[in-house]
Amino acid sequence: MIELVACDMAGTTIDEHGDVYVALARCVEEIGVETTPEAVQEWMGADKVEAITALIQAGGGAASPGIVAAAFTRFKELLVEFYAANPPVALDGVEEAFRTLRGQGVKVALTTGFSRDVAEHLLASLGWSVAAPGVEAGDPGKVLDAVVCSDEVPAGRPAPHMIHRAMERTGVQDVRAVIAAGDTVNDLAAANNAGVVAVGVLTGKLDREALAAHPHHHILDGVKDIPALLSFPN
Incomplete structure (x- = not known):
């Protein structure tokens, strides 16, 4: 049972409304690292710090603790903005x-x-x-x-x-x-x-x-x- x-x-x-996909991609792209929809999809459902780290590395960036922390903070800021504009x-x-x-x-x-x-x-x-x-x-x-x-x-x-x-x-x-x-x-x-x-x-x-x-x-x-x-x- x-x-x-x-x-x-x-x-x-x-x-x-898929805003987590957009926020995840954008927070990485804003530090100068390219992403792809396929790469972002691979990390859906995962811990977002782990996802950001992996996406930065996949794009050839340096995933130092400081850079990852800053990107994660930006990810959360973007989500707040997106959710305010288009509530879940x-x-x-x-x-x-x-x-x-x-x-x-x-x-x-x-x-x-x-x-x-x-x-x-x-x-x-x-x-x-x-x-x-x-x-x-x-x-x-x-x-x-x-x-x-x-x-x-x-x-x-x-x-x-x-x-x-x-x-x-x-x-x-x-x-x-x-x-x-x-x-x-x-x-x-x-x-x-x-x-x-x-x-x-x-x-x-x-x-x-x-x-x-x-x-x-x-x-x-x-x-x-x-x-x-x-x-x-x-």
Whole structure:
């Protein structure tokens, strides 16, 4: 029986209009390093400091700690600007799916390549927050049981640490009782590395063929379909 569903944020549960892609590319390009859409896509779902470091190196730049830190600061500034101009919204059916899952006793967690400060700002804009332990989905905003950010673990995706940290925070012990859902290759890799059920969703940039080319258990149209996968009626 599934006890925990851990979902990525941008592109999986939240439509932020692809602004994270633009911000990631621009913060690197502004220091004089060229990027490509393919290179940026490769690092989607990963810790953003790790992504910036890799993109600078791939472009032939010097990824010194100071340069990476400055680029990361600029990345966060750009996201604030973009999100203010075009606010992120919950993807279709996601909140309802979260409430259905929690109503059936399944814990819901978000894992993200964003740092805690970025994630908290994003969640606040949506009105999402973490419910107290044992509290079901009564308050409309209390749709989560845990949020884990990449700056809270030793390494971001494709490492399994965020999924395992979500298990720790929700008291789930068996990896076989966990679904991890995401819209990127790194999301699937992290799920497989964690030993959980790997679910790809088609609400991001990759189509079914691109996701299905990587190890997975299910490919769904979106997180909204997870309750049906578990035979829970919405």
